[in-house]
Each structure stands twice: as structure tokens, then as C-alpha cells.
Amino acid sequence: GNSVTQMEGPVTLSEEAFLTINCTYTATGYPSLFWYVQYPGEGLQLLLKATKADDKGSNKGFEATYRKETTSFHLEKGSVQVSDSAVYFCALRISSGSARQLTFGSGTQLTVLP
């Protein structure tokens, strides 16, 4: 089946620190890969995506590269801000036949201290 494994949290960083959240996946077909962010009391917002191997998704200073050889999609940011504090979810989606749902990891709570 399909599954996503994320680095366990919580992660606590100081402002301007470098962030990496690891994500690896198992998929029965060719997935698209996503990072979603969830702020307190809100739904999920798409942060970035990549649809094929070696693609790099980027948004708001965050980046992730689709690595087929290592089945990974690690999230990085060079300098985090207090406003980045949220829960981050890695997800995949395969659209073959009837398989169209997102499969999520368990989420990583990030807290950035001033």
C-alpha cells in the first residue's frame, strides 16, 4: 500500500535557525508529493508540491526536492520565523484507476522561539 513516514516531533528551533523535516514514502504507483501546513484552529494549506522525480517545490522560503532514488521529500527552510510555528504534513497522491486520495504522514509540530 501507500504510506508516508515523517520525522517525529515536536521540533523546537530558535528564530533564524535552519529547518529540516524528513519525509519518506512508499507508493504502489507514481506519486505526486505535497507538503501541507496547519496553523492552530485551521484547516490544511498547501505549502508546496512536486509532481515528478527531481522536481523542486518551493514557497515562502520553504523547499523540498522529489528524490525517487531515496523515496524522500524532505522539507527545508534556511531561516525560520516565529510565524512558521505550525504542524507540517507530508502527503502523497497517486491517480491511477480509482486511487485519488491523499495519504498523509502523522505530522510534525514546529515551534519557533523568538
Add this chain to the structure above:
Amino acid sequence: DAGVTQSPTHLIKTRGQQVTLRCSPKSGHDTVSWYQQALGQGPQFIFQYYEEEERQRGNFPDRFSGHQFPNYSSELNVNALLLGDSALYLCASSPDGGGRTSPLHFGNGTRLTVT
């Protein structure tokens, strides 16, 4: 342009009762999916509706059912509520039949508490 809207935002029910949650998709979107997010967990796929039919279903019992209307809005119904059904229920919509690269837009969810 309104995004995905869900109602109600919060709901408290008693074990054994039934509940209906509602979702209006983002303008221009024709596909609606429902997810259950237990506290501290990632969302789990319940089912997806397209052209007023359930197209795909996750590993949820028949107590969970849904409907999509001609205007693409959707309802999620849960019968015989259990304590374990307490969760945040998220609706997500997408355009163009929800293909592999179609963006998914999520609502802010309905927080269901079963006592």
C-alpha cells in the same frame, strides 16, 4: 472568491446519535473529498464524490455515508456515533475530477465531539 466552507464549525453529540456535516467547495471545483483527523494525527481519507457519486472510499465503516448535490456541495453523515468518532472532519475540493496533480483546497473543518 470564497474558498471551501464547512458548517458547523463545532458540534457536540451523544453516543448513538447521528450527525450531518456540510461542505461547499471552492468556486469552480467539482470534486469533494472528506477526511477525518484525530487529535495529533494526520488526516485519514473517508471518501470522495464526483458527479454526485461516491467514486472512492477509504477504510471507514458503512456508518459513514455521504452525498453530493448538483451544485457540487456535499454532506457527510455519521450514524450511531461512537466516542472514537470525535475528530476534526475536513472537506477538500479540487477541480477537473481531482486528478493526480489537481490542487486540493481544504476547509477549516468541523470539530465533532462525541460524549
